[in-house]
Amino acid sequence: MSLKHISKYTQEDLSWARSLPKVELHAHINGSVSLDDLRSLALSKNLPFPATLALPGDPGFDIKDVFTLFSSTIYGVVRDQDALRFVVGKVLDAFQADGCVYLELRTTPKKNVAMDMDEYVMVVVGAIEEWLLGRAGSQEGLMHVRLLLSVDRRHSVEQANQIVDLAVKYAPLHTCIVGVDVCGDPTVGGIRHLVPALQKVKPAALKLVVHFAEVAECPEQDELETILSLNPDRLGHCTFVPSHLMDEIIKREITMEICLSSNVVGGTVSAYERHHLIELWKERGYRNLVLCTDDRGIFLNELSHEYLIAMDILGLTKREMEEWAARCVEQYRK
Numbered sequence: 001m002s003l004k005h006i007s008k009y010t011q012e013d014l015s016w017a018r019s020l021p022k023v024e025l026h027a028h029i030n031g032s033v034s035l036d037d038l039r040s041l042a043l044s045k046n047l048p049f050p051a052t053l054a055l056p057g058d059p060g061f062d063i064k065d066v067f068t069l070f071s072s073t074i075y076g077v078v079r080d081q082d083a084l085r086f087v088v089g090k091v092l093d094a095f096q097a098d099g100c101v102y103l104e105l106r107t108t109p110k111k112n113v114a115m116d117m118d119e120y121v122m123v124v125v126g127a128i129e130e131w132l133l134g135r136a137g138s139q140e141g142l143m144h145v146r147l148l149l150s151v152d153r154r155h156s157v158e159q160a161n162q163i164v165d166l167a168v169k170y171a172p173l174h175t176c177i178v179g180v181d182v183c184g185d186p187t188v189g190g191i192r193h194l195v196p197a198l199q200k201v202k203p204a205a206l207k208l209v210v211h212f213a214e215v216a217e218c219p220e221q222d223e224l225e226t227i228l229s230l231n232p233d234r235l236g237h238c239t240f241v242p243s244h245l246m247d248e249i250i251k252r253e254i255t256m257e258i259c260l261s262s263n264v265v266g267g268t269v270s271a272y273e274r275h276h277l278i279e280l281w282k283e284r285g286y287r288n289l290v291l292c293t294d295d296r297g298i299f300l301n302e303l304s305h306e307y308l309i310a311m312d313i314l315g316l317t318k319r320e321m322e323e324w325a326a327r328c329v330e331q332y333r334k
């Protein structure tokens, strides 16, 4: 797993990577909070929290276990407004401490006993605005924070419509809301049924970001073509993209969100040294790539770790890495 992998770096390397101004575009809120923070939260609310969990690094841990962690543990704790506010604050603190200067979070609005989807979005937005207000005028450069509302591939088209409508409704009122993401366990179900809802995103001047070819077994053969027909702004993972579609992505200069540790720890890529980033960077010469953490609470991967790992597997110098990071900052932190 990533922490073991980065043990070869010196403290000086880590400090350098942390001090580098960085962009994070692919971070799920409930996957970015640390399990220790969730444990404390559960304790303070008298909620059950398993003594042992299937965790990254355990034998046989794979991407299915990530989704089990969400359903069996994390959502059992993050289930009211207080908990959600706490989680958002912790995630923002963590990214700021890691040298992130532009953070695009994403989260799936949820209806539960404590709130409906609309209230869920307002709690997240309120927590972000409060966090930013609390740091206005501080010595540290203020991180820019933006938010995508996620549609889960298991949602019905009605749920997806509700989420897209929330993004359309709130984006003009809250500048942090910038678009819609499509996420969820990639091993279950396709997304064709969601197309009528997703088609409304771009005409509303919102970004469309989609998890793309994350696992080898694509639920529906033509799913990838369908996604590309929606003209997405960014694609996440892009692990199992057939060559002709990769040509198309590159021709259109779509940004790819590269999640090294998520893919390796989740077992969809067998080793960092075999990650598709290497082919994209070296053989295809593609540069519209942004390193991301995905679920740093689960994978224990700071964004600065991802930078060190990428530098290592691509054989880049610190200067080259600084140039890459600076290009990302220039592109996203406007």
Ligand SMILES: CNc1ncnc2c1ncn2[C@@H]1O[C@H](COP(=O)(O)O)[C@@H](O)[C@H]1O
Pocket (backbone or CB within 6 Å): 028, 029, 030, 031, 063, 066, 070, 106, 107, 108, 109, 150, 152, 183, 184, 185, 186, 211, 214, 262, 266, 294, 295
């Ligand atoms: C590992 N790769 C991944 N691939 C696809 N979707 C993922 C994911 N990691 C997380 N999520 C999605 O994000 C939700 C948790 O954050 P929020 O409750 O929305 O903040 C998960 O339930 C899943 O749908």
